[in-house]
Amino acid sequence: MAETAERLIRFSRLATPEADRMLRESPSLLDRVVSALESGVDLPLMIKPEDIERCGLDDNIIKRKEGSPPPARKEAIRLPERKNEKVKPEDMAPISDSISNLMKRRRETELDTPGLKSGSRALAREFDADLRIVRDPSSSMGSQGKIEDFRKLFLSRYRKLRSILLEQHGDLSPVENISDLRGSEEAARFVGIVDSARTTKNGHIMLELEDPTGRIKVLISKNRRELQSIKVVEDEVIGVTGKFRSGSGRGGSIVFADSILKVDVPSHHRRRISPDKGLLAAFTSDIHIGSRMFLEKEWKRMIRWFKGEEAASLKAEDGLRVKYLVVAGDLVDGIGIYPDQDRDLIHKDITKQYEALAESLSLVPDHIEIILIPGNHDAVRLAEPQPPLPEEFRELFTNPGIHFLSNPTTFDISGVRVAAYHGKSIDDMVTLFKDVTYERPIQGMKEMLRSRHFGPTYGMRNQLAPEEDDMLVIEDVPDIFVSGHVHRFEMDTYKGIQLIEGSTWQSQTPFQKMMNLKPQPAKMGVVELSLPNTMYAWEIT
Template identity: 35%
Template sequence: MPLESNARIVKELAARGYNAEREAVTLLANESDPAAAIDAAVDVAPDNALRITADHVRTIARDRSPDPTDVGNQSSAQNDSESARNDVSADQSPVEMEGSTTHTDRDGEPARSSHSGSEQPPEAVSSDSSLSASTSESSVSPNEPPAPPDKPPSSSESARELAQREISVGNDMTGRSTGTGEYADFVRTFRDRYERLSKLLRGRVNHRPADAIADMPGGSDAAMIGLVNDVRSTKSGHWLVELEDTTGTFPALIMKDKGLADVVDEILMDECLAVEGTLADDAGILFADSLHFPDVPRTHQTGAADRHVQAALISDVHVGSDEFMADAWSRFTDWLHTPEAEPVEYLLLAGDMVEGVGVYPDQDEELEIVDIYDQYEAFAEYLKEVPADTEIVMIPGNHDAVRLAEPQPGFNDEIRSIMDVHDAQIVSNPATVTVEGVDVLMYHGVSLDEVIAELPEAKASYDEPHKAMYQLLKKRHVAPQFGGHTRVAPEERDYLVIDNVPDVFHTGHVHKLGWGKYHNVLAVNSGCWQAQTDFQKSVNIDPDAGYAPILDLDTLDMTVRKFT
């Protein structure tokens, strides 16, 4: 096998049923005969091993070490090793040239990176010109020779890094579903939603229950917190909002000359809202002076890792589709094995690992793999290309083999057993993953369709999916509207409420790349790994495919790399 790239090493190992540590791949790539080294490493590994480690490679290297008195052998080995290193460096260059690097600045907008004081040509990654990525053609000057790969970390260094890793999961409802779909279950869900979200608003308004407001005299100042039961326009151009709490309903009239129109057009059915105003003379209606959403505090303080470590945020791989971009995926996993990607120790995947079956009309005509279990088998093979020491967390999406209603529990045991090539954590959608002190809210993002359909384009669009995510943060709920495209499963607890403010909000689903900061929360929609399908053409979706946002967990700066 010619030494072409780390990806070839990884694929050869995956074909034999193994994944591998980054250091092991680097050592194998530097062997004078990588094919023979791979065979030897597989022979050395125990029968029950699932991954090739650096120690396995070092063992075969020691077994094949030349006699120290044989100067000719030493010289030949040294030349072969040097040639291998040069080949690896040359092969990594195209990956670096395709790396699109963009960092968020202090205001949350991406800031272009530069080299030698000159600005690189921009490459658009979304329709908003403020969200553009600057393409770095190389990390070194074109007049200088490429730097050799960094020295692989020693075993003691690797052990220290592993010891520093810390990851925990909150709000995982897998195995905790209690709903039966009966009316009483829905009542419990919405009651829980009201109780938890109203607590966030009670410190801002002096609220009264609906039945108490109904007994107040006309002309009194009043405030109410409730779920939006109805929103409609009057003939005069005003808006009538009906709020419901645990005691009843009460109407609020928002006058068009109050300057609240910009807020009214953000209201969704079933979300929690506070209204302040004055009761009419007959006390039958509340004239609104102000509206309040639960919202994220502007003073939110983010967490941070105490070392330089990174997480790759991806979603919507869609293995099994005719349009799955296998080459781009391999370039991504190849890059993960390079010294440049050493800090990437976590992979957070926000749903739709496979294309699924019967998700949309005539989908079978666009499938490369028609059996859902075979799709997961293929995904597991692609997952083997990821470095074996990477911590992986996955949530399901609407194309995955779980219930469509949200919250979605993690996969069943049969699907989990197929994807056991990594010790991946498979949790529910949504879930909060705390990675070395950074809280990442992972949600696949089906409700973004609803938000984009209901709100003005300036506030939510497919070209700027992060702005739709801002609305979910403002409402402190990932799927506030019930009864539309987003299916909701009734549970004793509303797992879709955003109780604790995350540091990072990561979604997928819409196949568009977008990011920005809202009240210090980094909102990221990570695009996809599927080229445009015929169905997407029919609904005018032009996907952003082959991108990998790379998050610095110590600074919450982000780099977007392109692998297409």
Template identity: 35%
Template sequence: MDDASLIRKFMEADMQLTSDALDTLRRREDTESVAARVLVNLREMESRPFLVTADLITKILEGESAKTGAVPTVHPPKPSLPEAGEAPGAREITEKLPELTRTKFKPRAGEFEPRVKVLKDVTGRSYTEGELKDFVNVFKDRYERLSSILRKRVDFHDAIPISNLRRFDDRALVKVIGMVSDKRETSGGHVVLEIEDLNGRASAWVFKGRRELMRKAAEVVVDEVVGIVGDVRSGDRAPRLFVRDIVWPDLPTTHEFSRAEDPVCAALISDLHVGSEMFLEDAFMRFVNWLRGGVGNAKQRELAGRVKYLVIAGDIVDGVGVYPQQEEELLISDIIKQYDAAAKLLAQVPEHITIIIAPGNHDAVRPTEPQPAIQKDIAGGLYDLNSVMVGNPVWVSLHGVNFLVYHGRSFDDLIATMPGLNRQKSTPPMVKLLQKRHLAPVYGGRTAISPEQQDYLVIEEVPDVFHCGHMHVYGYERYRDVEVVNSGTFQEKTIFMRRLGVNPTPGIVPIIDLQTRQARVIHFA
């Protein structure tokens, strides 16, 4: 029996074989009769699965062996994944998932009502016409809000307008706040930053002999807002500053963070890429089964029972025409059908869990950020779930804990621009965005910006949890009392990832305890 016939046989029964399941059937000498027996067992199930995984087929066949007295096949254990991201600290615990359990499951999270409040989202509020004045207004809004954050710093209360520089004597020490309009290196190896505020422009010179300053200058990107401490150089036609320090808006060193009153948790995932041949259905279904209490030791099942929220930070589906040669790796080439498949998968998440769904750059939304929620006419099945459909980025309160959820497209521009960043460490770019207090500081790169009435990408408040994806590499760290989490992926390495040198860490799910703020990490792949 060929592959097409096998796949068709299951599709006729309203079920879909995963690639691993197909391999499992192929390895059997009596493929056709085994497939028939599996289908009989599946049809007898009370809750018939949409996706048929290799694990499910193995359990069915082993169950048959036990009934007939035959000796079941013993499969060698899978090797443990290497630990992803930074080494686990006091607030992060990583663990593997043990085998199937049969004990009764009573999720504690089901005792509590969901408390979801969308705090800031462009969905339903996008009024831009894309004209020049709209771009001017959004950059003006960016400058005003970020300069206001800088002025709240004790050391920048006395910052002056750039237009006042001419009033100062030569070598007077001043502080200014400006948006970087250009950055260049001179033939002598010095760095010149062209900065401007609402009323003036100046050149800020960083000399190559100042090592720490040169390191800071290397991290400055065009279109961000920074504070400059420097000496005035008088006598020039245009004001110049000899820089002594560069300051970013950054987060306060400490702040009062929120905790949930109830013992509930949030599971954070992203980059499912349903529709791709590389989508790891088995690992994802193992995760869903864990949420249902079907696998795990006593402590892990207790944790699963406290999961009240599932937050998805974009790329629910693989999309169509997103990267070169993508069509070679698509299992489902119709975007609507990709969302239908995703909805059927997510429909198996327990009903007491509220799913927060934000889009990413592979989803069927406009490419410019901020992105509104995925529309109902494209992904109607997602709206039928116990879900809250939101845009990218979104600020959302879950049980009183404030989340900033952003897919992370701007990481591409940041990594290409700033030294020291790479695609295998996913949290350092996130920390840089927190320091710059903006989710996409570089304009004109791969991250297209929509000129809304306000800049939705400014990080004006301090989040409790900053959750991103896009990198396909799991990472976790704590920066100034903010949980910084990149939730990795459920997709294996694609052709495009190979070109970029990305080694994904799939099937790793961080769980944030909203009451204790501790992170636990479980490996499902």
């Protein structure tokens, strides 16, 4: 079982007991499953026997004899490993030519800026950039994909969120370990990670919580409506106070809840104020360059606004105040992301997609700092946290102030704290929370803040890497939280935190139309960094 699990965990997959038994009894079948995953076959996170049979691994998808080498990976789904060989000058020529062309276009663009020629002055150019990384997971990534890493991941989550809970809720003091709970007149107080949550036939909610010392059942009575209204999901860390009743046998001990305490953010967060008067930051997401549905005309109008050449919903001169542009993932459309995607692509080579992105961003004025994180369409691992773009793509970009960060990441811009997360966990939240929908994804952002975690639940559609340190915990309360993924645009505040769902630069694809997903493209959230509670919607008018 250990060998099967270790080989599957490399692809963030596990097998049910029945499927595991099949794979252990037939090593050649396990080889075929691994080969299928390497070649890009989309198997579920928890592989079942019917998944193996449905995929037709023996004949249909992987047609090869046992003992032959595994098939080559699909280009651009995973990057090929570098070989220890010298690079020939002629191999570098296309990239060198591309960079030379980008630099030439940048020089021409900087010399030909009508907005500046007419007497307008770029306020943003008068201020030095001030970008400080608060928390970026890239330096701590390095999971071996072993089962022990999963245990360390959840132990890290428990310890971090327990610390926040104890800091926030005095009602939990003195806190106890689950194994130390005893019946007494004093209320039991403890913190646990939710292993399961269900509604009994009598209408009560039954939770099962665990900590490093043990497990306990917690009953929320149907008569405690204020507690039943608190939505609790699996893998969330919560605090509980209540009456402990010891027991043995099948029923075991139980706690009757008097309070359920969630981490959340402070009741009213006070946003940091930038000392740099007049500067703006623009927030968007999901560019999807490489797609036939990329909105190039609208993108260029945004560039002209940055240069002070053209007004939109905001004045042309406001574009000259933008110091930072933050893009929350899905920079290119990628390859092999959804069925029949190749029909929707202009560039079917991932390098050409990033070259096109580099060319588009080269038109952004050089006084604007560009901050990019990846998403599920980009050429990085799918499991979160995701590392920054690989060096072979980063070297294509010529902007002097461009920054490639992880997903998620937290940073300060001119003294204002920003959390940027692509938002793939929304795919799980729409099934867990009634008020979270693809039309109102910003409600999902609020749930992330309430649980202080970018991906609160494990094992659903969003893949989480088993790193020793859970880097998706929201340890630092942001002033601004930007996300994307679902191609909708919305702005809101939650307890003083400014929320921006970052739109897209891609019109509706045939796949989205089939799924009834309706994008709201070509929009940005714009924030005045030196003034609290100011957000503007940028859109073409």
